[in-house]
Amino acid sequence: MxxxxxxxxxxxxxxxxxxxxxxxxxxxxxxxxxxxxxxxxxxxxxxxxxxxxxxxxxxxxxxxxxxxxxxxxxxxxxxxxxxxxxxxxxxRPTEIGTADISLLSAASSAMDDVVSAVQTVRQAMPKLTPAHRAVLIELYLLGRSVEEAAVQLGIPEGTVKSRAHYALRSLRDVIGPIDE
CATH class of the missing domain: 1.10.1740 (Rna Polymerase Sigma Factor; Chain: A)
Structure with a gap:
């Protein structure tokens, strides 16, 4: 050996x-x-x-x-x-490096911005007329199409479009300028 x-x-x-x-x-x-x-x-x-x-x-x-x-x-x-x-x-697909932890604070900041925006809209909605508020709820909160919102509200589609336009304009006026 x-x-x-x-x-x-x-x-x-x-x-x-x-x-x-x-x-x-x-x-x-x-x-x-x-x-x-x-x-x-x-x-x-x-x-x-x-x-x-x-x-x-x-x-x-x-x-x-x-x-x-x-x-x-x-x-x-x-x-x-x-x-x-x-x-x-x-x-296998190409492996990527570890997650960049510095992006977590940016993501959390973006989430805070979304929550803040939702609260602002929620506070402004009662200041709109009931007709404007109803159209915005149908279109944006419930996600209905213009045709579906018209059927639900019992008004013509053109009226839904018109009210949505003026409701958004009123909502912008109530909320005021947005600081960026």
Missing amino acids: NNNAVPSPVSDESHDSWMRDLHGTHADPLRRYLIRLTLGEPHLAEDLLQETMLRAWRHRAHLPTDHEGLRRWLFTVAKRIAIDALRAKQA
């Missing part, structure tokens, strides 16, 4: 020391190899190295016992894992 060879484990007690020896002997060269395969992505290379070591652990009973045979097996497995990772990455 070669001095650099990692002996194949015989009992459960020797598994930990066998894995430590395997990792200590082959991890650095494998990591350098995987960094080249991943085009300089050290985190991905480390993930692939761990997967290679895991496969060695799973197949420890069938691994070559000589140093060169074991080294060839590890590098072959590492290369196949890297190829599989590349294929999987190409099959």
Whole structure:
């Protein structure tokens, strides 16, 4: 047996020391190899190295016992894992970075603006005439079409359009200028 060879484990007690020896002997060269395969992505290379070591652990009973045979097996497995990772990455949509937390305050500010606008409209609605208020409720709150609102209110479609126009104008007058 070669001095650099990692002996194949015989009992459960020797598994930990066998894995430590395997990792200590082959991890650095494998990591350098995987960094080249991943085009300089050290985190991905480390993930692939761990997967290679895991496969060695799973197949420890069938691994070559000589140093060169074991080294060839590890590098072959590492290369196949890297190829599989590349294929999987190409099959998935492009990953994006982590969420930009600075946008959360802007989103929360936009939500505050919406809530404020709804409160302003709600306070202004009682100041409109009942006919104008009814048309706005039908069209904007209940989401009905002009035709449906006309049927519901019992007035012609042209009247619904006209009242909606003047109701919005009155609502703007009641609310006043909007500061931006």
